[in-house]
Amino acid sequence: MYFYKNEFIPKTDIHLSPDDRGYYFGDGIYEVFRVYQGQLYEQDAHMQRLQRTAEEVRLTLPFTSRKIGQILTELVEKNKLVEGTVYVQITRGEAPRAHPFPPQTEPVMLAYCTEVPRPVATIHNGIKAITFADIRWLRCDLKTLNLLPNVMAKQAALDHGVQEVVLHREGTVTECSASNLMIIKDGVLYTHPANHLILHGITRAVVLRLARALEMPVKEEAFTTEQLAGADEAFITGTTVEITPILEVDGHSIGTGIPGPLTRRLQDEFVRTFA
Numbered sequence: 001m002y003f004y005k006n007e008f009i010p011k012t013d014i015h016l017s018p019d020d021r022g023y024y025f026g027d028g029i030y031e032v033f034r035v036y037q038g039q040l041y042e043q044d045a046h047m048q049r050l051q052r053t054a055e056e057v058r059l060t061l062p063f064t065s066r067k068i069g070q071i072l073t074e075l076v077e078k079n080k081l082v083e084g085t086v087y088v089q090i091t092r093g094e095a096p097r098a099h100p101f102p103p104q105t106e107p108v109m110l111a112y113c114t115e116v117p118r119p120v121a122t123i124h125n126g127i128k129a130i131t132f133a134d135i136r137w138l139r140c141d142l143k144t145l146n147l148l149p150n151v152m153a154k155q156a157a158l159d160h161g162v163q164e165v166v167l168h169r170e171g172t173v174t175e176c177s178a179s180n181l182m183i184i185k186d187g188v189l190y191t192h193p194a195n196h197l198i199l200h201g202i203t204r205a206v207v208l209r210l211a212r213a214l215e216m217p218v219k220e221e222a223f224t225t226e227q228l229a230g231a232d233e234a235f236i237t238g239t240t241v242e243i244t245p246i247l248e249v250d251g252h253s254i255g256t257g258i259p260g261p262l263t264r265r266l267q268d269e270f271v272r273t274f275a
């Protein structure tokens with residue numbers, strides 16, 4: 001069962017308009033929620049980010065945040081989703097193709113559930129990455145549908161036989177194609193500050209909260225690709241990847257080349273937030 005426009009509807013009954021601005025401009029916003037034990041994880045944080053993105057791109061939400069939360073909760077129930085994700089996107093609506101905001105169009109909301117088990121293998125074993133130039137626009141804090149740079153970057157990773165790319169702006173690491181990035185050096189946790197150059201990840205915020213609760217020193221400071229190469233530990237954070245260790249970047253091991261003890265500790269604490 002999907003949700004489209006203003007009703008719960010089978011996917012086969014949905015007919016997207018070719019005039020939808022999300023289709024031809026990517027003029028829309030989105031969120032991906034994790035569902036654990038049938039519950040939307042960090043629902044309020046995701047809704048606040050959706051609201052902020054909408055405000056920043058001057059898109060009027062079709063429902064109140066509260067109503068959207070109720071719709072997504074009902075969608076989970078209707079699909080009997082226990083463990084998986086909920087994808088929701090809202091476009092600026094349907095109108096003949098023209099750049100300016102169309103007058104009097106209704107935003108179009110689409111939402112659906114996907115049954116996705118936790119990626120326990122990659123969470124345990126870790127992944128490899130390559131560095132890759134971050135050529136995105138300067139509002140990466142906005143979760144919009146304009147993901148072509150992210151798509152191209154992720155494909156570059158696969159073309160190189162690895163799972164992710166570490167994005168950097170002239171040597172300063174920002175984040176990955178669909179996750180944030182953190183390193184640990186001499187017991188200190190570093191990650192890029194939550195400004196316009198990265199998405200303010202929900203998982204990032206949870207992990208920083210957990211690290212501080214463990215009295216781990218945390219520095220929300222940018223670091224370079226060299227500092228990444230010299231890190232003791234590195235991992236990515238995201239709704240679908242949780243905390244996934246990075247073992248190798250550009251063919252060189254990070255630390256000992258196996259997931260580090262502080263990464264493991266944060267993984268254990270993270271599981272406690274939803275188990």
Ligand SMILES: Cc1ncc(COP(=O)(O)O)c(CN[C@@H]2CONC2=O)c1O
Pocket residue numbers: 032150175176177178179180198199200201202203204237238239240
């Ligand atoms: C560019 C980027 N950075 C960081 C993150 C991590 O943010 P969260 O911790 O809030 O998930 C994402 C999540 N991207 C979503 C998560 O799953 N699929 C996506 O497109 C992302 O696309």
